[in-house]
Amino acid sequence: MAAKITATSLNSKQEWLMHSGVVTNQFASGFQVKCESGLVGAQVAASCLLQPNIGDRVLCSGNSSEAFILAVLERSAVEEYQLHIPGDLNVQSSGRMTLKSDTNLTLSSNEQTELTSDKMNVEVREATMTAQQSHFIGQKSFFHVEKLSWIGKQIEQVADRVFQRFNMQTKKISGHEEKQTKSSRHLIEKDYVVQSQNSLHHAEKNMHLDGEKIHLG
Numbered sequence: 088m089a090a091k092i093t094a095t096s097l098n099s100k101q102e103w104l105m106h107s108g109v110v111t112n113q114f115a116s117g118f119q120v121k122c123e124s125g126l127v128g129a130q131v132a133a134s135c136l137l138q139p140n141i142g143d144r145v146l147c148s149g150n151s152s153e154a155f156i157l158a159v160l161e162r163s164a165v166e167e168y169q170l171h172i173p174g175d176l177n178v179q180s181s182g183r184m185t186l187k188s189d190t191n192l193t194l195s196s197n198e199q200t201e202l203t204s205d206k207m208n209v210e211v212r213e214a215t216m217t218a219q220q221s222h223f224i225g226q227k228s229f230f231h232v233e234k235l236s237w238i239g240k241q242i243e244q245v246a247d248r249v250f251q252r253f254n255m256q257t258k259k260i261s262g263h264e265e266k267q268t269k270s271s272r273h274l275i276e277k278d279y280v281v282q283s284q285n286s287l288h289h290a291e292k293n294m295h296l297d298g299e300k301i302h303l304g
Contacts, residue, residue: 102150103148103149103150104148104149104150105146105147105148105157106122106123106124106127106146106147106148107122107144107145107146107147107160108120108121108122108123108127108144108145108147109121109142109143109144109145110139110140110141110142110143110145110156111126111141112141113139113141116128116130117129117130117131118130118131118139118145118156120145120147120154120156122147127147127149127154128154129147129149129154129155129156130153130154130155130156131155131156131171132155132156132157134157135155135156135157135158135159136170136171136172137158137159137168137169137170137171138169138170138171139156139159140162140163140164140166141163142163142164143159143160143161143162143163144159144160144161144163145157145158145159145160146158146159146160
């Protein structure tokens with residue numbers, strides 16, 4: 088059962104008065120504040136964004152029927168400050184807006200977080216991203232890094248055309264490699280060496296070897 092706030096009024100008349108007091112208890116329907124006139128049941132005013140805690144010194148305003156906490160005057164202890172908004176919040180600036188923290192900055196959402204901008208620049212010394220599943224969709228992407236490492240149990244690539252250019256390439260496969268193509272062409276300027284225990288070349292129609300010298304055996 089939800090607790091019910093029982094408190095004396097700030098004043099017997101219907102005029103609104105201001106008093107300071109200390110928060111003594113918190114309920115689902117509001118707070119209990121100890122003022123000079125006694126215990127007062129008060130709700131947090133919409134303009135008071137800082138969430139009161141038990142032990143805080145607050146400014147109250149009200150009459151015999153209702154009272155509100157207008158501001159938190161003094162915190163009981165130096166701890167985390169919480170801004171409480173009961174509904175949707177839209178912060179808009181006609182100029183530049185900056186969020187700055189001397190230690191850590193955290194963006195957290197229980198459902199979905201969206202960033203929308205014409206341009207976005209991210210500059211950090213070190214970045215780590217952890218996701219169960221991720222999707223990247225774009226028209227064009229450009230990566231410029233000194234060293235790039237891909238590590239995974241399975242890598243799949245699907246494209247209409249792949250163009251790669253390297254100064255040097257070394258590939259080491261501990262298991263089996265298989266290629267299936269409709270046609271294949273290799274243009275090599277200098278040497279082409281194939282070394283294996285067994286080598287099998289099979290052609291259903293023609294096999295052509297051409298050169299100034301051909302050594303077999």
